[in-house]
């Protein structure tokens with residue numbers, strides 16, 4: 001069966017997490033992703049958080065499946081020449097270097113357009129144009145600058161970053177969509193274009209509901225926030241809302257049986273208006289169905305703490321899975337708080353290919369997250385990440401059409417070896 005992006009060649013100049021997430025998705029959809037790495041060193045994550053001595057880290061392997069690796073010193077004249085040849089041959093160039101780094105390699109947008117007017121040139125930077133545009137940015141900086149940290153955590157605690165890598169992987173997803181849209185437009189325009197997804201903007205996009213609440217706040221208190229039922233006045237900015245539901249249906253994280261010893265014995269529980277009568281029955285408060293002040297959603301807003309405390313008395317008598325099993329048939333939305341251990345063992349996620357076991361020549365078998373997006377006509381087979389420079393010869397021969405003699409001439413130019421400066425470091 002063919003793949004959705006079959007025939008698309010991606011020159012992958014990405015490193016760390018944001019860019020590699022994007023190009024991994026493109027590879028899973030069938031693109032030929034050629035990862036260009038610094039000779040001798042490669043993507044810095046290869047050597048970060050090492051758990052198996054001598055093998056690429058899980059950080060690297062889990063973000064670089066289905067790619068090929070070529071080592072090129074982009075500062076060596078012969079290396080520059082090869083890079084320009086690759087720009088002429090590929091459809092997409094993806095990079096997430098610090099601002100200006102690609103320009104300093106000689107690959108400005110103007111030069112790229114001269115070399116290949118059909119090239120789609122996609123970049124991740126921390127910030128878009130403005131006073132911070134030259135900053136280097138990592139995940140948590142983006143979470144803070146994009147509005148996530150100020151709205152995450154509890155009102156009486158400090159801002160919090162989330163475990164979900166919304167700054168890096170979230171931006172990679174945004175960039176991948178931009179690239180696919182640009183490839184589609186190129187079908188009619190015949191031209192490439194620039195695609196930019198700043199991390200701050202991508203995080204903000206994921207925090208859209210908080211900007212919604214910022215504007216609602218000007219009109220009065222946010223009644224679905226628990227601080228409203230606690231009688232605590234709101235300030236000028238959207239506060240941290242703990243585990244309150246971000247939607248119109250009140251929800252909280254509640255303790256379940258075993259919470260005293262198991263840090264994940266909790267459930268998310270939503271008192272959805274449509275299921276209110278069933279909630280009342282299941283927790284043993286049937287009179288709340290008709291009781292004034294409790295029967296209508298708007299009347300309940302100042303009593304959410306009392307109501308959730310009562311629901312929690314019930315959930316504490318059940319395991320998180322029993323809560324799920326009892327609530328689901330009644331259409332009461334609830335969900336267990338799953339640990340990473342439980343997720344790793346989840347049969348459903350394994351069956352769907354979202355959790356996959358991959359074999360690697362240097363580290364053996366390991367678990368990874370497969371492609372979470374399922375295309376019925378473009379199935380994904382996850383293959384291991386490349387070793388550093390593993391496909392240098394193959395790419396020179398098959399993509400650029402180099403003969404064996406040309407490949408050895410290229411190699412003796414030093415462009416695939418660590419530069420003296422790098423070797424000394």
Ligand code: CAO
Nearest residue numbers: 016017018037038073074096097098104126136137138139
């Ligand atoms: N050959 C020779 N040199 C190479 C090379 C190659 N194949 N590949 C990279 N380099 C060089 C670059 O040219 C650059 O050199 P100069 O600064 O001298 O021009 C240098 O390596 C380092 O690149 P960098 O500045 O991007 O790397 P860094 O480790 O200092 O910064 C990061 C990392 C992530 C902070 C920065 O790249 C960045 O801000 N990227 C954009 C935002 C982003 O994606 N952040 C998310 C990262 S995941 O948390």
